[in-house]
Amino acid sequence: MRGEWVGERLEIGVGKSLFQDWIKGVTLEITGEEIVFKGADGKPPTKLKYRLRQDKSPKQIDVMDEKKVYEGIYKLEGEVLTIYIANYPDKKRPAQFKESPESNDYSLMVLKRKGSN
Numbered sequence: 001m002r003g004e005w006v007g008e009r010l011e012i013g014v015g016k017s018l019f020q021d022w023i024k025g026v027t028l029e030i031t032g033e034e035i036v037f038k039g040a041d042g043k044p045p046t047k048l049k050y051r052l053r054q055d056k057s058p059k060q061i062d063v064m065d066e067k068k069v070y071e072g073i074y075k076l077e078g079e080v081l082t083i084y085i086a087n088y089p090d091k092k093r094p095a096q097f098k099e100s101p102e103s104n105d106y107s108l109m110v111l112k113r114k115g116s117n
Contacts, residue, residue, distance in 0.1 A: 001030055001052070001074075002031060002032065003030060004027055004028070004114040005027065005028045005029075005030065005081055005111035005113055005114060006114050007022075007023035007025070007026035007027070007028075007110075008023070008024075008080075008110045008112050009023065009108075009110040010023040010107065010109050010110075011101055011108045012087070012104070012107045013101055013104035013105075013106070022039070023109070025041075026038065026039055026040065027114065028111060033049065034048060035048045035049075035050050035063065048063050048064060048065055049063075049065075050062065050063050051064070052074075058074070058075060058096060058097065059074055060072070060074075061085070063085065068089035070086050070088075071085070071093035072084055072085025072093060072094065073085075073094055073097065075097065079112055080110065080111070080112055081110075081111045082097065082109070082110050083109045083111070084097055084098070084101070084106065084109075085106065085109070086106055087105055087106060087107055091105045091106070094106060
């Protein structure tokens with residue numbers, strides 16, 4: 001999962017394919033300890049810690065800022081990374097992947113490894 005990823009698709013809430021132009025300019029650089037989120041808007045990158053639980057099914061990811069933990073699941077299929085995550089720290093981890101989020105409390109992000117076709 002380490003490496004640089006570019007945004008392909010983002011759905012926030014039920015049936016809301018919003019920010020499709022915006023997500024195409026987003027990159028995530030995933031290192032061994034953090035995710036560096038870079039938008040195309042020129043703002044400074046956001047650095048977040050993360051934790052993976054690869055022994056779970058589906059695989060789990062927790063993304064953390066200084067005070068909050070956002071629970072999610074992820075899957076890596078070839079050069080495509082899909083993250084389905086809670087938008088709020090008080091929401092439970094999604095139990096399974098869906099084509100679009102089950103409520104406005106969740107986001108589905110699809111990323112492609114930078115440099116892949």
